[in-house]
Amino acid sequence: MADFDQLIADHIPRLRRYARALVRDVHAADDLVQDCLERAWSRQHLYDSSQTMRPWLFSILHNIYANAARQYHRTPPLVPLNQVDETIDAQQETDLTLRDLQRSLALLANEHREVLLLVGLEQLSYKETAEVLNIPLGTVMSRLTRARDKLRDLMHNQPAPHIRRVK
C-alpha cells in the first residue's frame, strides 16, 4: 500500500521534532522515531484509514516512550552556569531565554512535558492530544494548566545571572 508509505513519510519530520523536544538527545530521539515507525509498519493492518494519521502515529510514539522513557534519556539536559557570558546583546538575550525555556522544559514531569509539546509545539487539538495520550479531555486540560504554571514558575525563578533578563 504505497499510500500508507507516503503518509508515514510525510509525518516523519514532525515525529522527529516532537521526539527531539521530548528526549532532547538527537540520536535517542531518532531511535524513538525509528521504533515508532517500525511499530507503525508492523501494525499497518490496525490503522483505520478513515482517521487522520497524525494522532495514530503520535500515540504509537507516546506508548513506546511511556514504556521505556528511561532508555531514551541519555544526556543530562542541564547547561553549566559558568558557560553563560555576562555581557550579552539582544540576540544572546533571546538565546538565553530560549535556553531557559529548554532547561525549564527538561525539568517538567514527563506527563506535563508531553501535553505541553503536543499542544504548544505540535499544535494538536485538545481532543487529539487526549486521543494520543489515551486520557480524558479534562485530564489534558488540567495537565496543560499545571504544565504552564510550573513552566512559568521555573522561568521566573531561573538562577542568576538569568533572572535579571526575564522581563
Next chain:
Amino acid sequence: MTEQDRPITEQELHAYVDGQLDATRLTEVEAFLAQHPEAAQKVKEYQAYNQGLHALFDSTLQEAVPEILAGKPQVRKKAVPYLQVAAVVAALAVGSVFGWVFRGNMETSAPSTLAMVNDAFASHVVYTPEVAHPVEVTVDREQHLVTWLSKRLKTDVRAPALKTIGYELLGGRLLSSEGEPAAQFMYENAKGQRLTLFVRHKKTAESQTAFRYASQDNVQGFYWIDGNLGYALIGEVDKEVISNAAHVVYQELNR
C-alpha cells in the same frame, strides 16, 4: 445567564493561547484580558512559550530525514573468502549423502548452539501452521523488515532469495532466543510447503562451523555459525531438499 455573562475560565485562557477557543467566546475573552492585566500577562507568557518551542525545535523539520528512518535498507554486502564457500559446498555435497555434515572444529555443538536449534524448531512448528498471520511483517515490506530486524539484532540481517529453488519469501518476525532478539524469515513454495530461516547472534562460546543436521519428528533442519550470526534452516521436507536449500541460503548470504 447569557453567553456574555458567563465567567471566563482558566481553560478558556489556555484555549485562547492555543487558538482553540470557540469563536463565539473570542470577544468576551479579549474584553476580559483588557480588564485583567495579570491574566493578560500570563497569557502573553504562555504565548511566548509556544513561540519559544517553535524557535527551539522547528529546525528539525528542515533537516534531511536520515536514511534509516526513510526505511532504506542498511544491509551491506560482505566480502567472503572463496575457500570457505568451497568448503561448505563440498561439505553439503557430502552431507546430503551422510546425513549430518561437516563437523568443523568441534566434536559436538556448544550448548547455546543446541539451544538455538531448539528455538528454531519450536518457532518453526508454532508459526508455519498460521494461516492469517504466519509472519509479523510481510514481504511487501521487505526493506522495512530487513531494516527493522537488523536494528533489533544490531547487525546486518538479510533475507536470502530462494526463488531459484521455488521458495518465495513470505516475510518475517522478531523472536526471542535465550533472552536475545532473534529473527525468523518464512518461505513458501507453490505447494504451500514452508521453510523458516532462524537467525540470531553467535554466542561467545560458539566458533565458526559448517553445516550440521538435526531433526525432530518429521521436521528437518540444518544449522551453522557464520561470522557473528548463527543460522538454522528448518522445514518439513526431505533432508535432501533442506540440505540443498541450506546450500542456497549460505551462498545467497555470502554473495
